[in-house]
Structure formats: C-alpha cells, structure tokens
Amino acid sequence: MIAADHAHPMSKPADQFTPLVDAHYTSLYRFAYSLARRPADASDLVQQTFYIWATKGHSLRDNRKVKTWLFTTLYREFLRGRRRDQRSSYLEDMPPSAQEPTTEPTPEPERYDAQLVLAALSEIKEVFRAPLSLFYLKDLSYEEIAEALDIPVGTVMSRLSRGKAELRQLLAHQFTSADRTVIPFPAFKKGGRP
C-alpha cells in the first residue's frame, strides 16, 4: 500500500529498522567511542542517534543521505552534552605551513598495535579527533565528513592534515615510551645500585 510507504518510521514494525541498524551501528559506535572515550557513553550516543532517526528521520527524503545524517546526528548529540573546544577557532586559522606534518623519524606504521593507535587517537584534540575518526572509519568521503560535521570541505582537509601530524607525533612518543618501560627494570635488578 502506498500509505504504508509514507507512514511514520515509529509506526513501522521494529523489524524494518533492523537493516538500518545492522548497516550502521558498528561504525556509529566506533565514531562515538572515539569521541566519548567511554563504552557506556558511546552506547548511549548510538541508541540516542537511532531514536532520533526513528522520530525525525521521516523528513529525510534522500535515502543516500541516511548514513551521513546518522553521523551528523550522533556528533550533534555528543556536542550537546559538552561545550565545544574553544581552541578550535585559532587552530583553523593557522597557516598551511604550520599544518604540515613534522619530518621527525617515526616507527614503522606496521609496528603500531591497535591499543597504541586508540590511545593516541583518544589524546588528539577533539577538533581534529572527529574528522580523523570519520576518515579512518572509511565510511564517508571527505565531502560527506564536511556535511556530517557541518564544516567546509577545505576545513576538513586542513584538520585532517594537522590532525595526522599530531597523531603521528603522539604515536611516535607512545611507541618510544612503551619501549622505555620494558628495558630499564631488568638492568637495575641485575646490576644493583650503581
């Protein structure tokens, strides 16, 4: 029936939500976790996002936009829960030369383990963390990231460039710190105090 196709999402049987939830809840959770950094908060954000879709998603006429809409909604819900990082304005205004990655030697990327990457990502300033997380989830193009975060495409590129530089530095630091914690202790035990 035509009327059924236009019915409000909330009036549909629950099993009609299943394909949508299955398609997106994992990526949404990963994005939420990278923002909130706590599993419970990330789960809340994902549930709230789907609830909002169920109550307001009927206004979305273009089905191709559902994915971007969900990420946008989750990000807005996250921002609603906290104040924006006040440093974002001056970071955006930095000249392109200041946004170039450093040329410091860094470990081979293949040697990074997942925990190290997640720990480094969680330390990135939020203004970079949101676009970086969406970029590394690989679900959205940079144009869709711009739409999801409601920022210009050029700003997405700028934040990715600057954010990757910061991430690379953090990973290098954490990698060497991890190495240092392993080596000195046996040396002290064996040789005693100098």
Added chain:
Amino acid sequence: MNNAEAKFILHARRPNGADDQHPTMRPALDHAQRDPELAAWLAAQTRFDTAVAAGLQTITPPADLRAMILTGLAAQPAPRAWWRSPAMLGLAAALAVACLLGAFGVVRWQTAPTTPTWVASPQLNALRDLARHETQGMHAAGVKAMMLGEFGRWLETPGQRLTVGLPLDFAALHKIGCRTLNVAGLDVIEICFQRDQQYHLYIARRSDFSTPGKSRPPTFAQQDGISTAEWMHGDLICLVTTAGDSAALKQIL
C-alpha cells in the same frame, strides 16, 4: 598544482582508494605519479593511514548493543501526527488571525525602498586595489576553485558565464569552503579559478556597503596591466580580475 597543494588534498584520500576517481583527488594523484618525491610521501602516508584505520576497526560494540537499540525502538510509542501538535495548532491559529487582520487592512505590506544609484565608494576602491594586487601575485589569500567541489568545477568550466547562474547565497559559499577577507570593513570572498588563464573572483554583499548602488550590467576597466569587471547580482557585488586586456573577461561574463 605544486606538491604542497597536492599533499593538502591527498591527506583526505582514504587509504582504501575509495576517493581516487573524485575530480578533486584525481589531479593530485596524477601529480604524485609524475613526481617521485611526492609518490614516496604518498606511499608512506598510505601505510600510516592503513595502520591507523586498522586500529580503529578493532573497536567492538558491546554484544548487547544491537539488541538494545532494536528493543528500544520497538518500545517507543508512535509520535503524535505533526498537524495535531500544540505548536502547529498554535501556528494555525496565528495564521488565521493574521489573515483576518489582513482582510481588514490592518496589516500593510511595506514595499522595498528603491535602491540609490551606484556611486563611487571608498570600500569599492579598496576592494579594487586588493584585487589588482592579488592578480599581480603580491599576495595569495584566496581559495582555489578546485577546493570547492561542484561550484569550483562550474567556475572552471569553459564557456560558463559568470553572470548567469552564479550562486546568490553568501552563506552557502561559506559552507562549501570559501574564506572571508576583511576589506575596509567589508566581508569579501575571494576565489581563484583557472580557465584558459587565471582569474580572481571577489564577492561581497551589497548591503554591507555604506553606499550601495543599484543593479547594472558588467563594467570593465584596465589599470597596470590588470583588467577588472564589476557587476551586481541580487544582493551581491561581484568583481573579477585577470592579467591582460578585458577581452578574456568579456568571454566569461
């Protein structure tokens, strides 16, 4: 495109190659194929991105999250129809009252004031000076069209006339990535675009001028080897410049 510009774009290239055919990404990738230094940088960047993306993929949702989402959605009551909400009923009542008052002539529609004639403006002169300096290569603050997606491609399409179909929404231009310069108190958007030669386009809001003028067709001028054309388009004052005589400008307007 130089290496710095290519790197800036390639930072947004997903390591799985999903963006490789994008009109903005393709020229940067082609440039990397021709430049060994850039190619090496891109290979290292892709390895780094692949490693980080793999780390993010290890985040696993709680086992019960999916069930909680679906159960929560099924448990929610259907919302009230929009036309039965108190807000919509209030709005309908307000409209009814407004129509009633209008019928009795209480509500009068104010006509827009006629716009004054175009006059020489210190702000416009400052904008003209800036445009000439930029076109002479003395400064480069503008955003390149290739960074502006569909609108940028439209600007660089041969034969496309700027006076026909130029977006009129200043806010929309901001949203797609245009930056604002402050010129004598005016917010001015600057975009550099390339066709057979390079052009600089400046867009300001007419309402921001202390002495706004009325709409008129493009007028051309030439000074110090730089040609300019100015015209009004709705609430926008547009100025485009290029090196050489005004023949090239007349072709794109």
